[in-house]
Amino acid sequence: MREAGLDRVNISLDTVNPIMFSRITTCGRIEDTLLGIQSALDVGLTPLKLNVVLTESLCETDLQYFLEQVRRFPIAVRFIEYMPLGGTGIGNGPDIETVKGMLSTIVGAKKWRPIENVKGNGPAKYYQILPKARGTFGFITPISDHFCGECNRLRLTADGKLRPCLLSSKEIDVKTPLRNGASDRELALLFHEAVSEKPQGHSLCRASGYPDFKRKMSQIGG
Numbered sequence: 001m002r003e004a005g006l007d008r009v010n011i012s013l014d015t016v017n018p019i020m021f022s023r024i025t026t027c028g029r030i031e032d033t034l035l036g037i038q039s040a041l042d043v044g045l046t047p048l049k050l051n052v053v054l055t056e057s058l059c060e061t062d063l064q065y066f067l068e069q070v071r072r073f074p075i076a077v078r079f080i081e082y083m084p085l086g087g088t089g090i091g092n093g094p095d096i097e098t099v100k101g102m103l104s105t106i107v108g109a110k111k112w113r114p115i116e117n118v119k120g121n122g123p124a125k126y127y128q129i130l131p132k133a134r135g136t137f138g139f140i141t142p143i144s145d146h147f148c149g150e151c152n153r154l155r156l157t158a159d160g161k162l163r164p165c166l167l168s169s170k171e172i173d174v175k176t177p178l179r180n181g182a183s184d185r186e187l188a189l190l191f192h193e194a195v196s197e198k199p200q201g202h203s204l205c206r207a208s209g210y211p212d213f214k215r216k217m218s219q220i221g222g
Helices: 018-025 030-042 060-072 096-107 175-179 184-196
Strands: 010-012 048-053 075-080 112-115 125-129 136-140 161-163
Touching (some): 010 030, 030 048, 060 096, 060 125, 096 112, 161 184, 175 184
Parallel strands (some): 010 048, 048 075, 075 136
Antiparallel strands (some): 112 125, 125 136
């Protein structure tokens, strides 16, 4: 993939506990994922992003592991608030403020600082451990502090649908026009439609409950 032009990669890793990892992924082996991470680092797919959803599996041992990777490697660990799109029977875990408190206990409250201009231009707010670590860690807060007004993302599903918003069931079909020979202009108009359909915000919160989404996260992709 590196030789084909890929220059960086995102990898999901919610826990390093082998039993919980297998339960979350339904079939995965933590050993395979860890080997994949090392392989990506070896060929220079950096900064490598590790996406850590805050599920009930997350514990202090996991945080210690992630922080050690941040110190040693050009890795960006992103702690992501739990969103109601899983379908694996794994419940939501600690909130962002709780995780920040746990991190402060591990590394020291004054030993990390916010940083700007991280490659990728995404929604995460990043921090660096002092003295200077090779990697960073950050927080993505789609529920408690949503960033809809600044979101610059569209998602393309494996079956050819553009989703203007991850937390909405709205989709625009691009596969059918492609199969029917749509011109570049016609496809551009579909992308323009998707961008114009991006919502001002969402109403998701733990207190009021979650809507019934048509797809699970594994069916959406990124």
